[in-house]
Amino acid sequence: MNIYVNARFLTQTVTGVQRYAIELIKQWDQLLEEEPDDRRFYSITLLSPPGAIHELDLKHIKVRRVGSFGGHAWEQLILPYYARKGLLINLCNTGPIWKRKQIATMHDTAVFDHPEAYSFLFRSLYRFIQKSLGKRAQRVLTVSQFSKSRLIANCRIKEDKIRVVSLGMEHMQKLDSDREMLSLHELVSKGYVLAVSSMNPTKNFPNIVRAIEMLNEVDYQIVIAGGTNGKVFGTANVPHSDKLKWVGYVTDPQLKALYDGAACFIFPSTYEGFGLPPLEAMTCGAPVIVSRSASLPEVCGEATLYCDPIDPRDIAEKIDQVMASSELRQSLRLKGLRRAAQFSWNKCAKETWEAVKEVVHT
CATH class of the missing domain: 3.40.50.2000 (Glycogen Phosphorylase B;)
Structure with missing residues (x-):
């Protein structure tokens, strides 16, 4: 056949x-x-x-x-x-x-x-x-x-x-981290909030930046990794922020290093057919915040913290919760690892x- x-x-x-x-x-x-x-x-x-x-x-x-x-x-x-x-x-x-x-x-x-x-x-x-x-x-x-x-x-x-x-999710487990990525962009391990995906407007990156700007006296940055394609997507209109590090499209080993070094992974997407980045982040042990939208609850279960994707203030509150509590980060990390193992x-x-x-x- x-x-x-x-x-x-x-x-x-x-x-x-x-x-x-x-x-x-x-x-x-x-x-x-x-x-x-x-x-x-x-x-x-x-x-x-x-x-x-x-x-x-x-x-x-x-x-x-x-x-x-x-x-x-x-x-x-x-x-x-x-x-x-x-x-x-x-x-x-x-x-x-x-x-x-x-x-x-x-x-x-x-x-x-x-x-x-x-x-x-x-x-x-x-x-x-x-x-x-x-x-x-x-x-x-x-x-x-x-x-x-x-x-x-x-x-x-x-x-x-x-x-x-x-x-x-096994592709993430098989990768070796390119930790030079962290040094290149002056990122402190476990000291940044990470967002990963294409610049499709449904990924909701502008509200991530707005949420970060609402946080007072923080000593961490938000890192966005991913590319854009104007022939495919509309404009994401990501606002400017001094706390934002835009690292563009990254290789798989660089992506693994970013997941490994993140204190928190944020994914307030408004629409996902599946949502592979949160699963990848959980596989690497990153505490994860996602929106309760589309397929994300189906994939993430009770292993993540959920936010309202259209409310930057709620996103900011969830980031603050995770970044302020090492106990919560460890709990989400363990729940995420167990959840990821099901895929x-x-x-x-x-x-x-x-x-x-x-x-x-x-």
Whole structure:
């Protein structure tokens, strides 16, 4: 049985969606190592456009670069041709709208729920693709019960067609911290509040800065790590603050160092399909504050302190609580470690692989 994977993600900068695809494929390769019967029955090939920036060390999964251009045009025109003799797996929200034999992972429907956060062209294209793909795909995977409910509401996908599979966290455990990151930006270990993600306006970074400005006589900084893409997102309008250190896009080892050194991780996002950064922070032992919005309570459970994302004063109060109490920080740290241990890329891969087999055998 030929199984093809839409590997356009190999050409993209890593955010949560690409992280999911990369870790899933690596785990699938390991599952094939452990299951010789599956190796004999299934042939898995990653189909990638030119210009890949990621190389995966795979033993049983092939990588094939096809076509002479990339982007959405490659996905709609080139990919379905090379995947025509098998089942196509799409892992990153989009896929060819006319291919019948395919599975799609859709992480969220933010372009429907928060159109103001995206450029007109981006949201229009994604709305069309997601609705079409939701109807065409034989199975739709998503990452939380919250996202499942929004896919049903926005894309009119039948409930029994959707399977929820949570993400994992082992990628953070395997990393070595690049602690030069802390020295480079003059960060004192355990002495800063950290926020991590893209500059999507739904991440609510402006209210983090406003909250910090409301705190009196603090001796710590707020560090924001992550990039922005004006072609995709609207303007985040982050206000200026002398207490803010903007470190931009960071490598995985640098990110691990930032998590390890943080006294508190703040994530007052207003919309998340899953919310990988809080899980990563908990995995690294950082005390976490999140908003009680979208999928975040589903992922974080009782292991975090919750804030009102639209009220900077409440965010400030929660930061003050955590930073003022070493006992609270230690309690949140231990709860976070226990909660994070419930998530696994291995489990994610096995559940996803079972969904693939179901489609193959129907």
